[in-house]
Amino acid sequence: MVSADGEPEERMIEAALRPKSLDDFVGQRRVREQLSLVLEASRMRGRSADHxxxxxxxxLGKTTLAMIIAAEMNAPLRITSGPAIQHAGDLAAILSSLSEGEVLFLDEIHRMSRPAEEMLYMAMEDFRVDIVVGKGAGATAIPLDLPPFTLVGATTRAGLLPGPLRDRFGFTGHLEFYAVDELERVLRRSAGLMDLAVNSAGFAEIAMRSRGTPRIANRLLRRVRDWALVHGVDQIDSRAASAALDMYEVDARGLDRLDRAVLQALVGKFHGGPVGLSTLAIAVGEETETVETVAEPYLVREGLLGRTPRGRIAMPAAYEHLGIEPPAGYAAASLSARLDEDVAAGSGMAPLFTGDDVDG
Known part of the structure; x- marks a missing residue:
C-alpha cells in the first residue's frame, strides 16, 4: 500500500496522472530549473540535449521527467531498463535503431551488465559502437556510427554506478522527498483530473500519510476515492480520508502493517535492541531483504529505528508512536553512542539478540 515501487497496473493508472511539461511538474524546484536551462540551451543550439x-x-518522478524531456525536445522516447540489457548485443540492437534526436530512457541503469556498460561509454561519448563479428582470432570489430541521441538514465542507487559512466552524463539531478505542502499540490492536480471532490483538510490528511512520495500519494488518493464511492461520501474531508486510510492500515505517520510489526517486535520482543537484521526479519515473518529495503529506510528517516554496528535499536520516537512507556533510564541515542564506543574500543561485549548477523 505504501511501497514506492509500482506494479504494472499502477503504472498504467499513473501514466494518466503524469504531468506533461516542466511547468506542470510539482516539486523538485532546483532540478526543474537546472533541467529547464539545459533543454532550452539545447533547443537554441538546435542539437540533442546532453545526457x-x-x-x-x-x-519521486524520474520516469515522468524522462517523458517530459522527450516532450520538451519534441523527440520520440524509447524506454528500456538495466535488467533487460544483459548482453552487449541487446544494447547494440537498441542503439542502432534509434533515430536522430531520440531520447532513450534507461531505468535502473546501475543493473546493466558490465559488457553492455562498456559499450555504452563509447556510444554516449562518440555516438559509435563496435560490433564484434566472429570469435577467437577470426573476430572482426565493425564500427557502427549512431545518430546523436539523448540518454536519460535513472537509478535508485547512484553509488553503484561506475565513475566512467557517471562522468559521461552532462547533467545529474538528485530528486529529494517531497514536503507535505508539495504533496498537497500533487494531490490537488490528481483530484482535478479524477473529478474528485476533496477539501483542504482531506488533502492534508492524505499528504501526511504519503511518506514524501507522489506515487504513494496518488495511490492513497485512489483508495480514498474507492472508500468514498462505496460509503456514499460526496466530498472527502479529513475524517473521511482518515477513516479510509485507517481501514487500509496506513496510520497517521504513514506506517503500514510491516513498519509497525518491525517496531513492535523490536520493542516488545527484544527490549529495544540491539538486534540483528535476520533475527528481526524472522520475528516479523518476512524476508531479510523485505525488512531492509521496504521498511527500514522510512523508519530510519523518521527517527523511529536506528542502525548501529551491533544491530537495530528502537529510538525514543518508536515508543512514543506505539504508545508504550520506554524502560526506566532508556535512551536510544546514548545506547547507540555507547555501542559505537564499545565496538571502536574492541571491548568484546557480546551483542544482544544478533545471532550471527552482528552488523545487521
Whole structure:
C-alpha cells in the first residue's frame, strides 16, 4: 500500500496522472530549473540535449521527467531498463535503431551488465559502437556510427554506478522527498483530473500519510476515492480520508502493517535492541531483504529505528508512536553512542539478540 515501487497496473493508472511539461511538474524546484536551462540551451543550439542522469528513491518522478524531456525536445522516447540489457548485443540492437534526436530512457541503469556498460561509454561519448563479428582470432570489430541521441538514465542507487559512466552524463539531478505542502499540490492536480471532490483538510490528511512520495500519494488518493464511492461520501474531508486510510492500515505517520510489526517486535520482543537484521526479519515473518529495503529506510528517516554496528535499536520516537512507556533510564541515542564506543574500543561485549548477523 505504501511501497514506492509500482506494479504494472499502477503504472498504467499513473501514466494518466503524469504531468506533461516542466511547468506542470510539482516539486523538485532546483532540478526543474537546472533541467529547464539545459533543454532550452539545447533547443537554441538546435542539437540533442546532453545526457541526463536522474537519481533518488523510487516514486519521486524520474520516469515522468524522462517523458517530459522527450516532450520538451519534441523527440520520440524509447524506454528500456538495466535488467533487460544483459548482453552487449541487446544494447547494440537498441542503439542502432534509434533515430536522430531520440531520447532513450534507461531505468535502473546501475543493473546493466558490465559488457553492455562498456559499450555504452563509447556510444554516449562518440555516438559509435563496435560490433564484434566472429570469435577467437577470426573476430572482426565493425564500427557502427549512431545518430546523436539523448540518454536519460535513472537509478535508485547512484553509488553503484561506475565513475566512467557517471562522468559521461552532462547533467545529474538528485530528486529529494517531497514536503507535505508539495504533496498537497500533487494531490490537488490528481483530484482535478479524477473529478474528485476533496477539501483542504482531506488533502492534508492524505499528504501526511504519503511518506514524501507522489506515487504513494496518488495511490492513497485512489483508495480514498474507492472508500468514498462505496460509503456514499460526496466530498472527502479529513475524517473521511482518515477513516479510509485507517481501514487500509496506513496510520497517521504513514506506517503500514510491516513498519509497525518491525517496531513492535523490536520493542516488545527484544527490549529495544540491539538486534540483528535476520533475527528481526524472522520475528516479523518476512524476508531479510523485505525488512531492509521496504521498511527500514522510512523508519530510519523518521527517527523511529536506528542502525548501529551491533544491530537495530528502537529510538525514543518508536515508543512514543506505539504508545508504550520506554524502560526506566532508556535512551536510544546514548545506547547507540555507547555501542559505537564499545565496538571502536574492541571491548568484546557480546551483542544482544544478533545471532550471527552482528552488523545487521
Amino acid at each position: 541526463v542522469l536522474l537519481s533518488g528513491p523510487p516514486g
